[in-house]
Amino acid sequence: MSRSIVRQSKFRHVFGQAGKTEQGYDDIRVSKVTWDSSFCAVNPKFLAVIVESSGGGAFLVLPLSKMGRLDKNHPLVTGHTGPVLDIDWCPHNDNILASCSEDTTAMVWQIPDQMGTRPISEPIVVLEGHSKRVGIVTWHPTARNILLTAGSDNLIIIWNVGTGEALISMDDHPDLIYNVSWNRNGSLFCTTCKDRRLRVCDPRKREVVAERMAPHDGIRPMRAIFTRDGNLFTTGFTRMSQRELGLWDPTSFEEPIALLELDTSNGVLLPYYDPDTNMVYLCGKGDSSIRYFEITEEPPYVHYLSTFSSKEPQRGMGFMPKRGVDVSKCEIARLYKLHDKKCEPIAMTVPRKSDLFQDDLYPDTAGSDPALEPEEWLEGRDEDPILQSLRDGYVPPKSRELKVAKKNVLDSRPTTRRSMSSCDGSANLPVSHTLPYSDL
Template identity: 90%
Template sequence: MKKLQFGWMFKVWQIPDHSLIRPLSDPIVVLEGHSKRVGIVSWHPTARNILLTAGSDNLIIIWNVGTGEPLISMDDHPDLIYSVSWNRNGSLFCTTCKDRRLRVCDPRKREVVAERLAPHEGIRPMRAIFIRDGNIFTTGFTRMSQRELGLWDPTNFEEPIALLELDTSNGVLLPYYDADANMVYLCGKGDSSVRYFEVTEEPPYVHYLSTFSSKEPQRGMGFMPKRGVDVTKCEIARLYKLLDKKCEPITMTVPRKSDLFQDDLYPDTAGPDPAMEPEEWLDGRDEDPILISMREGYLPPKSRELKVAKKNVLDRPTTRRSMSTLDTNSLPPQLLERLLEEIQNLKATVLSQEKRIGDLENKLSQYTNGTA
């Protein structure tokens, strides 16, 4: 992002699918609209090119990146916005704010449709994410500065579905959600551990599963989409831990002895293709993500290993065909002519190399017999 005379702009870059073949020097689009620094960016989960940004100017802008135009602007937040999270189909998003309110917003109506004051009684920053069933998972602090997590029904904010105290650490808990497994990973700034929970429909609704611990504290954390995990190793999640001088991958795996594809671990997951165009979403259409199977990209470990096995040459199938038996009628004349020319050149090269090898063998035999 770069500061202008009257505001801030930020740029969107496109990274090639396979690899970088040259330095990226030009963004695909430059967006201008915020008067202060932008701290939050979030892509719409199902509509093409829809991007939400929130800045220190307490303003939320929704853009059509394909045209570089702002579509919706909302100024309902009187203070700094801590977090923004879309629901599964992108019809709503929830926010947490420095004014200690949790809000649910309908962007196309440009209004706040539900809000809760102080879902966590502490004054320190909160975070909130929509989960698969439409409920909202929050992290925050109690009045005594204990870290706390909560589960809320946005249609009834009076009482939480679940409220659980964790510990007395000072780091803000950052939640990362896996919609396929209905699991939440909690990573605290300055912590050296990652705790994960499962959200269910039965009490106590939020179930502690386990903790991953390491030696160095994290400065931040990133979460990779499910379609990037290695299903051959029963990997269900991969996080990227930001340290002072490096980024370290953390893999979460389920121990299984079988090499077969594990259907229960990998239900169909959200794919990369959008379910609708920007204009359709803006007109009021809602679509769930387009799901893809994880099985399609699966290769058993044995088939990926290179193994050399000596076989009896007599066992080879006799399916070779000579050039004269090929169906040359299906080839374009120019291509056929070029192929025949290349074959002639290859034959001439082979003959010249055979002659050269014969000359070298004669000279070698003369040296060996002492005649030279």
């Protein structure tokens, strides 16, 4: 990965630094489920980690400020009857989190700023429409209340969680879906699948608009994410089981823009992308290193920058939204590395001597306000994220109470808390408790 010519880039000297021992989170029993999700989700308020639990699935939510040893009485979020496989914070409300599980459901939770001492066991809404375990949950980047789930029934469902409705259902995948990633304005998403195809899908047309067979020759799982300019960044394996990354233009899928072999480790590489800097951080499960690259318009297009290494392997990783980094320390990214029993923050910083706000490092970034209502997105509108300046740092807003309209119980037959329903992509699914809510 050596270069004969020194390339000019302000990110050439980005370095990673693990937090001090007292800045970590200890005594966390990280889940041992063998599923290739990150097991961790973080936002400017909270750290959430999928944990081992008896009698079903659970995850832990800690205020970021609650560092040190975990209180044995700290409440868990419990409600799933099977292991939790994936979690994702809502980009438009720091107190809302979605989870999905082997119990075939996805759930949406309101996390209070003050956790109290009792477990949180009542979700705001239960989303039922999958017939097998649900392994992926991801929020729409710009539209309020839009959530995508993907299950082992090879089905992708897009929900309006404010009403509990399944808006769109797509069954274009003949095999297990490895990952799903929205593009910047949420008009498209890409998927990788066990059938070795990389697909670009238009959910409102309910069709695959581009696909590439075997962007990586190996049969091991792939990952794909959209970059800021609409290209696709992929990680996978060669035929000889070497790990590999690729950059693709989905409008001309025949040849890659870039293809780079890395090493022979066998952990799936999870990519975390920062659209503000056009940098991508690669974290392999079981690796003890984080490699980072810059994507540019000049050859070789994907430039290796550096590697952060530590002694212990990672079980999973969380990636802080840009609005949660510390601009006073020139921190451009923060990752949360899961070990077997703890979680440690890793700050990525650009060394600068000045104490002034560094405009070139911090362009306006995606804020927490949605750009669209669910109905507008469903009707075909697209909007880029609403941006905000980080000049004065970011202060998370206080928890907003959800405006909940109770359903008239006379409108439908009585249902249990987890009533089952088939999903054809348009049905109004019975959901638990209270709905709809609109202040998310």
